Amino acid sequence: MISAVLIAQDLLDYLERRGEVDARVQAVYRTAINLQLDTDQLVTIVDETHAGIPMGVVINDAVSAARLSIGDTLILSAKGFKTAAGDDLADFNDCQIWQPGTVPDAELRDASQVQGLRNDIFNWLSTFEPIGLLPLINYQGAHSKDDRFEISDTYCRFIARDLLDFSERLISGNLPQALKVSKKLIGFGMGSTPSCDDYLAAVLLILARWQSANPLNSAEVEEFSSQLIALADVNTTLVSANMLRLASSGRSSQVHEALINALLYKTESDITYLMSQVIKTGASSGADFMAGLLCGLDWYIAQQSLQPIERCLEQAMSVAFVRKGCDDNSNNC
Amino acid sequence: MIIQTIVKKNAYYDSVTLMLLSRELKKLEGVEEILVGMGTDLNIELVQNLGLFSGELESITSNDLFISAKFDETRTNLEAIEAAFVEQLNKTDQKEADDDYQPPTLKSALQYLPDANMVVVSVPGQSAADVVDEALDNDLHVMLFSDNVSVEDELRLKQKAVNKGLLVMGPDCGTAIINGAPLCFANAVRRGRIGVVGASGTGTQEVTVQIHQMGGGLSQVIGTGGRDLKEEIGGLMMIQGFQALIDDPETDLIVLISKPPAASVAEKIYRIARQSAKPVVIDFIGGDRAAIEAVGAIACISLEDAARKAMAKLNGQKVADFVGFSLPEAEIEQIVDKAVATLKPDQTELRALFTGGTLADEAMKLLGGRYAIYSNIPLSPEMAIENMPDQKGHLCLDLGEDRFTRGRPHPMIDPQTRTEFFRSHVDEQTAVILVDVVLGFGSHADPAGAVVDSVREVRERLGKVGREVVVVASVCGTDLDSQNLERSVRALESEGVIVMPSNAQAVRLTDRVFQRLEKGN
Numbered sequence: 001m002i003s004a005v006l007i008a009q010d011l012l013d014y015l016e017r018r019g020e021v022d023a024r025v026q027a028v029y030r031t032a033i034n035l036q037l038d039t040d041q042l043v044t045i046v047d048e049t050h051a052g053i054p055m056g057v058v059i060n061d062a063v064s065a066a067r068l069s070i071g072d073t074l075i076l077s078a079k080g081f082k083t084a085a086g087d088d089l090a091d092f093n094d095c096q097i098w099q100p101g102t103v104p105d106a107e108l109r110d111a112s113q114v115q116g117l118r119n120d121i122f123n124w125l126s127t128f129e130p131i132g133l134l135p136l137i138n139y140q141g142a143h144s145k146d147d148r149f150e151i152s153d154t155y156c157r158f159i160a161r162d163l164l165d166f167s168e169r170l171i172s173g174n175l176p177q178a179l180k181v182s183k184k185l186i187g188f189g190m191g192s193t194p195s196c197d198d199y200l201a202a203v204l205l206i207l208a209r210w211q212s213a214n215p216l217n218s219a220e221v222e223e224f225s226s227q228l229i230a231l232a233d234v235n236t237t238l239v240s241a242n243m244l245r246l247a248s249s250g251r252s253s254q255v256h257e258a259l260i261n262a263l264l265y266k267t268e269s270d271i272t273y274l275m276s277q278v279i280k281t282g283a284s285s286g287a288d289f290m291a292g293l294l295c296g297l298d299w300y301i302a303q304q305s306l307q308p309i310e311r312c313l314e315q316a317m318s319v320a321f322v323r324k325g326c327d328d329n330s331n332n333c
Numbered sequence: 334m335i336i337q338t339i340v341k342k343n344a345y346y347d348s349v350t351l352m353l354l355s356r357e358l359k360k361l362e363g364v365e366e367i368l369v370g371m372g373t374d375l376n377i378e379l380v381q382n383l384g385l386f387s388g389e390l391e392s393i394t395s396n397d398l399f400i401s402a403k404f405d406e407t408r409t410n411l412e413a414i415e416a417a418f419v420e421q422l423n424k425t426d427q428k429e430a431d432d433d434y435q436p437p438t439l440k441s442a443l444q445y446l447p448d449a450n451m452v453v454v455s456v457p458g459q460s461a462a463d464v465v466d467e468a469l470d471n472d473l474h475v476m477l478f479s480d481n482v483s484v485e486d487e488l489r490l491k492q493k494a495v496n497k498g499l500l501v502m503g504p505d506c507g508t509a510i511i512n513g514a515p516l517c518f519a520n521a522v523r524r525g526r527i528g529v530v531g532a533s534g535t536g537t538q539e540v541t542v543q544i545h546q547m548g549g550g551l552s553q554v555i556g557t558g559g560r561d562l563k564e565e566i567g568g569l570m571m572i573q574g575f576q577a578l579i580d581d582p583e584t585d586l587i588v589l590i591s592k593p594p595a596a597s598v599a600e601k602i603y604r605i606a607r608q609s610a611k612p613v614v615i616d617f618i619g620g621d622r623a624a625i626e627a628v629g630a631i632a633c634i635s636l637e638d639a640a641r642k643a644m645a646k647l648n649g650q651k652v653a654d655f656v657g658f659s660l661p662e663a664e665i666e667q668i669v670d671k672a673v674a675t676l677k678p679d680q681t682e683l684r685a686l687f688t689g690g691t692l693a694d695e696a697m698k699l700l701g702g703r704y705a706i707y708s709n710i711p712l713s714p715e716m717a718i719e720n721m722p723d724q725k726g727h728l729c730l731d732l733g734e735d736r737f738t739r740g741r742p743h744p745m746i747d748p749q750t751r752t753e754f755f756r757s758h759v760d761e762q763t764a765v766i767l768v769d770v771v772l773g774f775g776s777h778a779d780p781a782g783a784v785v786d787s788v789r790e791v792r793e794r795l796g797k798v799g800r801e802v803v804v805v806a807s808v809c810g811t812d813l814d815s816q817n818l819e820r821s822v823r824a825l826e827s828e829g830v831i832v833m834p835s836n837a838q839a840v841r842l843t844d845r846v847f848q849r850l851e852k853g854n
Binding site for chain 2: 034180238
């Protein structure tokens with residue numbers, strides 16, 4: 001039997017709600033296994049080279065110890081995993097439990113502080129080999145209509161214009177228009193989490209943190225996120241669609257979440273260390289995420305800079321997009 | 334030019350794999366353009382945009398992988414591209430196995446490398462026994478780098494290993510070279526016909542580098558850990574390693590290195606040596622020469638002597654004690670004359686600052702009969718540094734001993750500890766500073782450079798009060814070590830350090846200087 005050392009609270013909650021559920025092994029990687037539930041949600045088993053991940057379990061063994069192949073069926077419950085034959089595969093008795101999506105018990109940084117950190121990130125990223133979408137951070141925010149991007153990577157050059165349009169619309173607060181362009185991004189790139197999806201995951205995580213800090217003033221953001229993940233469900237890989245769904249509710253791996261929290265909240269975390277952990281994810285996933293993080297932070301800074309009344313007015317103008325109106329009792333309005 | 338596509342249904346590859354693959358596939362002869370990706374709508378749009386679309390992509394889903402290529406069909410074909418894809422995929426997997434994957438547990442390491450038969454354990458001492466137990470249960474040989482393992486655990490684990498025909502090298506084992514693979518602190522030496530079993534880290538290093546410098550090579554270098562030849566452990570690994578080398582067809586001669594063993598342990602080793610068909614050279618540093626020779630083994634008077642005798646025996650030459658210098662006596666006298674001339678009459682003290690424990694021990698034993706030397710590894714209890722009056726007198730320190738490494742790296746890794754001792758313990762009465770410079774895997778990137786810096790600093794300080802100091806060093810390393818023997822020697826000599834070809838010769842030269850000082854120049 002393999003030993004589980006950490007389980008995400010959201011997975012535990014899900015399994016407690018559902019009782020016993022069947023899961024099919026969807027993919028087997030070197031250090032991770034994806035299990036597909038009947039709802040198309042994924043549960044991920046990873047070894048200790050990974051931090052905790054939402055809807056995931058960290059085991060104290062190589063994932064090959066589970067001896068699973070694509071197509072195998074497992075029975076999952078809040079107590080542990082069993083094989084289809086009923087043999088115990090992992091139990092969660094002595095497991096640490098980690099709550100994804102937790103917001104720090106700390107004060108939010110103000111816009112100027114976040115701007116300072118954003119500039120630091122940009123400078124830090126400039127020292128890296130421009131892989132994935134990183135070549136585009138030099139153009140982002142420049143409002144350039146020039147399509148002559150000096151980028152050698154085929155994927156990056158192809159998506160440059162659309163990605164910059166997306167970021168420009170998002171940062172200016174025009175979420176409906178940004179959503180329209182996002183259709184041109186979702187699912188773009190190689191690998192099971194295509195580059196633009198990693199970029200969008202960072203944006204969604206920032207949006208989700210903003211939502212939790214502004215619960216009465218986030219209808220437009222909520223709508224944007226939910227429509228974006230609906231697009232992802234049919235336009236990208238299963239793994240990526242799951243990643244975006246989790247990001248829209250503020251959930252990501254422990255290290256990605258820690259970075260977002262450190263940037264937005266006055267915590268003592270070592271931001272450079274966290275960035276260095278994030279950027280080494282995958283071949284370009286980390287870099288793509290960091291590029292999206294800059295975009296998300298630009299949006300966040302713009303939002304923070306708005307006066308509360310302006311924020312309400314802006315929201316009111318996007319009536320067609322809004323599901324819930326601005327709450328008159330809100331302190332923010 | 335034709336355009337063709339391979340689609341792999343439900344194939345999940347991470348971006349690392351695909352990025353490396355696509356870079357390599359683009360280099361294939363005859364391939365003009367190629368795109369690898371998951372079959373999302375946008376990626377298919379890109380394929381169309383690049384003019385790489387073909388019919389196979391019409392039914393692709395987001396969870397399928399595609400490789401679309403435009404290529405010159407007279408120079409390559411789709412099968413060749415697919416074969417290259419598979420080959421690169423395998424290479425990527427292997428590269429990840431070799432370079433990137435760091436298994437978090439022994440169990441996962443074994444699942445990843447099922448054919449491994451040896452494990453290096455370097456976890457905190459209190460956890461080490463459990464890991465070694467697990468390794469032995471999996472029939473693995475063990476090199477146990479960790480220290481702070483109890484004697485009881487060491488005995489139990491070694492007995493278990495012996496019962497299974499396995500090695501437990503350690504605890505606190507710093508050096509081994511197994512099948513040519515250097516483990517932990519070891520030097521880059523050529524392979525050859527001499528096998529070594531050593532209970533002392535830098536002692537073993539010194540013997541192996543001397544053998545290399547004399548043109549010889551090593552078959553296996555097996556460590557035992559410093560306590561192995563004590564009564565409590567009974568020399569279990571020295572005996573196990575000794576037997577292994579006797580049985581090893583690639584070993585023609587065996588060298589055993591240790592501090593003097595417990596009498597009962599020595600007896601067992603001598604019994605095996607007597608029966609060995611292979612010649613055995615024994616350096617039980619300061620041990621019982623007569624007892625060694627009585628069993629037909631070759632006794633030694635220094636680590637360098639052990640290497641010289643091993644080489645001589647192997648080459649069918651006369652085996653004789655080496656008590657002198659590589660340089661002619663006249664040159665040695667010149668060096669001594671020049672050194673002594675720089676000193677004032679009240680400069681009478683030795684400061685021997687060693688990073689290697691066995692090298693310090695050898696220095697103490699070669700000098701100890703003649704001089705009263707305080708030390709943290711004293712030859713007699715009354716010479717412990719705690720008894721040193723106001724830092725007056727000769728001093729020889731093993732700076733790698735626990736008291737100096739608590740909370741900081743070993744001085745072979747980080748020379749800062751020795752740098753501090755240069756500052757605190759070298760003063761106007763110091764006549765000679767004696768140091769070792771240990772090169773090799775695991776050691777500092779430029780240990781000679783660190784000594785040069787310290788020497789420069791101390792010369793500047795003493796120069797202000799009109800004093801000079803004699804600095805004598807030996808470099809334990811080879812031309813194959815990354816720090817490079819020749820470069821290290823040159824650096825030291827450029828700062829006026831007298832560099833001798835072995836620790837024993839450095840100690841002898843120091844002795845000559847003090848003999849001359851005692852005679853009054």
